[in-house]
Amino acid sequence: MSISTDNWEQVEAAAKASLGDEIVQFIAQCRQEDAGADSHLVAVLHRVQGHFGYLGEEHLDAVAQLLQVPAAKVAGVASFYHYFRLKPRGRFLLSVCMGTACYVKGAERVAQRVMDELGITWGETSKDGLFTLDPSRCLGTCGLAPVVMVEDEVHGNVTPDQVPAILEQYRHRAREQGHA
Amino acid sequence: MTTSTQKTVWEAFESLAAKARRSLHERDSGQQIRVQVGSATCEHAAGAGDVLDEFRKHIVASGRSDIALRRTGCTGRCSREPIVGVMVPGQIPVKYEHVDRAAVHKIFTGHVLGGTPLLDRILDGPVEAIPRYEVLACASRRCGQIGEDSYGRKLAEKLRRAGVGPEQVRVTLASCFGACGAKELGQCGQLLVQPSKVLYRVTSDADLDEIVQEHFLGGKTVERLRVHGKTVGRAFFELYGDVAFFNRQTRIALRHNGVIDPESIEEYFHFRGFEALAKVLQRGDPQWVIAEVTSAKLRGRGGGGYPTGVKWSFGAAGKEVPRYLICNADEGDPGAFMDRSMLESDPFNVIEGMLVGGFAVGASRGFFYVRAEYPLAVARIHNAIRQCRDYGLLGKDVLGSGFDFDLEIRLGAGAFVCGEETALIHSIEGERGQPRIRPPFPTEHGLWGKPTVINNVETFANVPAIINYGAEWFRQIGTEESGGTKVFALAGKVRHTGLVEVPMGTTLREVVEDIGGGVAEGKQLKAVQTGGPAGGCIPAKWLDTPVDFDSLAEVGSIMGSGGMIVLDEDDCLVDVAKFFLAFSEDESCGKCTPCREGTTRMFEILQSITEGKAAPEALDRLQRLARLVKRTSLCGLGRAAPNPVLSTLDHYRDEYLAHVVEKRCPARKCKALVQYEIDPQTCVGCTACARNCPVQCIAGSRKEVHVIDQQRCIKCGRCFEVCRFEAVIRQ
Numbered sequence A: 001m002s003i004s005t006d007n008w009e010q011v012e013a014a015a016k017a018s019l020g021d022e023i024v025q026f027i028a029q030c031r032q033e034d035a036g037a038d039s040h041l042v043a044v045l046h047r048v049q050g051h052f053g054y055l056g057e058e059h060l061d062a063v064a065q066l067l068q069v070p071a072a073k074v075a076g077v078a079s080f081y082h083y084f085r086l087k088p089r090g091r092f093l094l095s096v097c098m099g100t101a102c103y104v105k106g107a108e109r110v111a112q113r114v115m116d117e118l119g120i121t122w123g124e125t126s127k128d129g130l131f132t133l134d135p136s137r138c139l140g141t142c143g144l145a146p147v148v149m150v151e152d153e154v155h156g157n158v159t160p161d162q163v164p165a166i167l168e169q170y171r172h173r174a175r176e177q178g179h180a
Numbered sequence B: 001m002t003t004s005t006q007k008t009v010w011e012a013f014e015s016l017a018a019k020a021r022r023s024l025h026e027r028d029s030g031q032q033i034r035v036q037v038g039s040a041t042c043e044h045a046a047g048a049g050d051v052l053d054e055f056r057k058h059i060v061a062s063g064r065s066d067i068a069l070r071r072t073g074c075t076g077r078c079s080r081e082p083i084v085g086v087m088v089p090g091q092i093p094v095k096y097e098h099v100d101r102a103a104v105h106k107i108f109t110g111h112v113l114g115g116t117p118l119l120d121r122i123l124d125g126p127v128e129a130i131p132r133y134e135v136l137a138c139a140s141r142r143c144g145q146i147g148e149d150s151y152g153r154k155l156a157e158k159l160r161r162a163g164v165g166p167e168q169v170r171v172t173l174a175s176c177f178g179a180c181g182a183k184e185l186g187q188c189g190q191l192l193v194q195p196s197k198v199l200y201r202v203t204s205d206a207d208l209d210e211i212v213q214e215h216f217l218g219g220k221t222v223e224r225l226r227v228h229g230k231t232v233g234r235a236f237f238e239l240y241g242d243v244a245f246f247n248r249q250t251r252i253a254l255r256h257n258g259v260i261d262p263e264s265i266e267e268y269f270h271f272r273g274f275e276a277l278a279k280v281l282q283r284g285d286p287q288w289v290i291a292e293v294t295s296a297k298l299r300g301r302g303g304g305g306y307p308t309g310v311k312w313s314f315g316a317a318g319k320e321v322p323r324y325l326i327c328n329a330d331e332g333d334p335g336a337f338m339d340r341s342m343l344e345s346d347p348f349n350v351i352e353g354m355l356v357g358g359f360a361v362g363a364s365r366g367f368f369y370v371r372a373e374y375p376l377a378v379a380r381i382h383n384a385i386r387q388c389r390d391y392g393l394l395g396k397d398v399l400g401s402g403f404d405f406d407l408e409i410r411l412g413a414g415a416f417v418c419g420e421e422t423a424l425i426h427s428i429e430g431e432r433g434q435p436r437i438r439p440p441f442p443t444e445h446g447l448w449g450k451p452t453v454i455n456n457v458e459t460f461a462n463v464p465a466i467i468n469y470g471a472e473w474f475r476q477i478g479t480e481e482s483g484g485t486k487v488f489a490l491a492g493k494v495r496h497t498g499l500v501e502v503p504m505g506t507t508l509r510e511v512v513e514d515i516g517g518g519v520a521e522g523k524q525l526k527a528v529q530t531g532g533p534a535g536g537c538i539p540a541k542w543l544d545t546p547v548d549f550d551s552l553a554e555v556g557s558i559m560g561s562g563g564m565i566v567l568d569e570d571d572c573l574v575d576v577a578k579f580f581l582a583f584s585e586d587e588s589c590g591k592c593t594p595c596r597e598g599t600t601r602m603f604e605i606l607q608s609i610t611e612g613k614a615a616p617e618a619l620d621r622l623q624r625l626a627r628l629v630k631r632t633s634l635c636g637l638g639r640a641a642p643n644p645v646l647s648t649l650d651h652y653r654d655e656y657l658a659h660v661v662e663k664r665c666p667a668r669k670c671k672a673l674v675q676y677e678i679d680p681q682t683c684v685g686c687t688a689c690a691r692n693c694p695v696q697c698i699a700g701s702r703k704e705v706h707v708i709d710q711q712r713c714i715k716c717g718r719c720f721e722v723c724r725f726e727a728v729i730r731q
């Protein structure tokens, strides 16, 4: 795809400042492919979210510029998919699986316990900035239901009573790694 | 097609296989004892990483070079993980369950070094002794090997009379392990003897006598009766055949799960890997492939059950190029994990299926559309694609056949509707994943407007087996209408959760009771939910329904992609219907009104029912609405969303009535309709409930009767759980 912008260098510099070199490079790679850069939009958004933890407006704008697709389309795609979050999140993403298997094995009570312990509800971040709570749709480990995932670590057969210990495990990790 | 190359495709394949063999040989030379650890997402969750690590340390510390440590995928035995297998020459393979770091030490010193298995940790144990020989006898309804006349039973009887006890030779009856060729079906019995790794085909009582005398008493193999060759599933049964959960299954799609290292193309070659591809490319006739798959009666495993061969013939029909092939690994049913397991445990098999499919339909590019929630699956596909490219199995001129084919991965992003094929295509194109009206079907107008064939992971996983073992063999494993097996993800209130692969036409009872071990904790089975949000609930009284596309539809559910959730007396079916409606409402893409509005209204009605606020008329309104949405929605999501409502209304109307008439939830699940109270007669005043109540609405001092303030109680049920004196009553 040819680039029609005459201030491309500025655009690229601004995008780099917002997204960082690595993602900008990934986008450049995607643009090389014959399928059309659009096809990589979801992949690019995954990269951005993987890096920043969420998709901010400035990120979406930069992606639109670099991929040369309308900003409205980027925003439309970002908001369509559940996996993408548009707001910053806490240090650890804690998802309680609310899939069928987990639901019938008492996931609601586990979730309730997490909410009680952290004083937050779905989509919110705890006051200390450590945990953001999300429901998730089946993590594919239904055999271990109910399941809680913190970042990419899966905890299986969780009872409400195990929740405090699980949270403490991550608080401890945050302390060790020096969280502000 | 092989004009430019001197070597035939088959020769190219054989030289690759030889190369793989050499590198395996180098790796394995001198290693006698094998320790294998399952490693897929569930195993990792259960601590398999630690276990691998601990074994590694132990092996290094022991200074032994004859012990191999192997990583495999998952066997599908979720509730017992991590599972470790120890294979010592001359001994039956031993599998341990729930292994942790401490157990590693015991297993390593006691069994691996000391030669004595730990009886109390054995999978599905404890057992009293490990016999010298284990015989796995096929006992399949399909070929009449059931009852007193089956060879397995007769063998056990003959052994008993010869004075050979079960501590010497243990005979286990297994479901069909797929060892029969099409022609001998029903004419013989198969016996797999371990640790000898000998498979016998017996056709008379005299054969059995000879085996007892020669093999078990004399220690010599009866060559006359021996069957050679790697029959399907054999490697799996050699390892896991002694465990009831597994030996009632027939493993085709999952035949390598838990047997091979999913990150090693060399191991895949060892298990007839890429032989099907080579066979197909050597023949060079796409029509032959399509005819095979059609005659195998393979039907799409993604839920619709569309005949795969027919779909492929449509994909191959037009003249337009390029054409695309997509593997649907979006696995959206919240309660299903078959596809994840196959991708994590045997990715090369799925890739080989795609290569064969790509050749059949004339596609040059293929895509894996995978859920972002499956990072390990993505990593393993990535690795498998890379290794295939290195071996010249993907890319230009595959195996020197002139066929060009390459694969790419595209991630989903958590939208259930993207499993629908037109939505999936939009998603790959970088659009919002909304479906469009069909026709035109993707086989005509698909990705970027080109002919595109989309199949499910499990559909592809069956293809290499069909080519290798024959269409007729595959067809005979299933029912009249549908060949082969189906993998189910068994979860919910069942004792043994996990992956279960059974022939089409097996009854629900066999799956839930014989394999799954029935409902846990002595509760009553209430229903089995199949098909996820698009399916229905099958009441316990219909447990003898065979599982196949048509029979499940007859009882108001669907096969779906394979999610199977067992519900017991504590589950409220109205609540389950509400759960699925909440899901569908949330996942509706909003493009068409019946689905967008209909799911919302249905959910609201269900909510009012579970809150005790609905009048009996609500049930009729709900039913009318459900039928309307089913008839008028644009895509499968909306059309199937009413199914959980319709099936529960059909089978459990009394339960709905209890909610709307008596304002009572028979399962005591619906919060608004239950009440917690403390029985003053039984309460001993231990204070546990008061300390655990999140809203502090329980009053009472130590050794005094406690009382719940009903106004403030939020009905969380904590008090009910923590009271050890059964003084808290739920009603």
Ligand SMILES: Cc1cc2nc3c(=O)[nH]c(=O)nc-3n(C[C@H](O)[C@H](O)[C@H](O)COP(=O)(O)O)c2cc1C
Binding pocket: B299, B300, B301, B302, B303, B304, B305, B306, B308, B328, B329, B330, B331, B332, B333, B416, B417, B418, B419, B420, B421, B422, B454, B455, B456, B457, B459, B561, B635, B636, B637
């Ligand atoms: C809402 C919806 C979700 C679906 N989700 C999946 C899915 O997760 N995996 C899948 O293989 N098929 C799914 N399907 C079915 C696909 O549209 C398609 O029929 C299937 O991938 C075809 O492959 P098969 O013929 O091999 O089954 C879904 C369909 C609908 C309507």
Ligand code: SF4
Binding pocket: B417, B434, B435, B587, B588, B589, B590, B591, B592, B593, B595, B596, B633, B634, B635, B636, B637, B638, B639
């Ligand atoms: S039926 Fe539902 S999911 Fe399908 S197109 Fe209509 S609104 Fe979207």
Ligand code: SF4
Binding pocket: B676, B689, B692, B693, B694, B695, B696, B697, B698, B708, B709, B712, B713, B714, B715, B716, B717, B718, B719, B720
């Ligand atoms: S149900 Fe929950 S809120 Fe009500 S009394 Fe018991 S613990 Fe307290």
Ligand code: SF4
Binding pocket: B678, B682, B683, B684, B685, B686, B687, B688, B689, B690, B706, B722, B723, B724, B725, B726, B727, B728
């Ligand atoms: S936990 Fe049970 S026995 Fe103890 S105070 Fe509460 S109701 Fe009474």
Ligand code: FES
Binding pocket: A097, A098, A099, A100, A101, A102, A103, A137, A138, A139, A140, A141, A142, A143, A145, A146, A147, B334, B335, B336
């Ligand atoms: S339903 Fe929770 S992991 Fe599948």
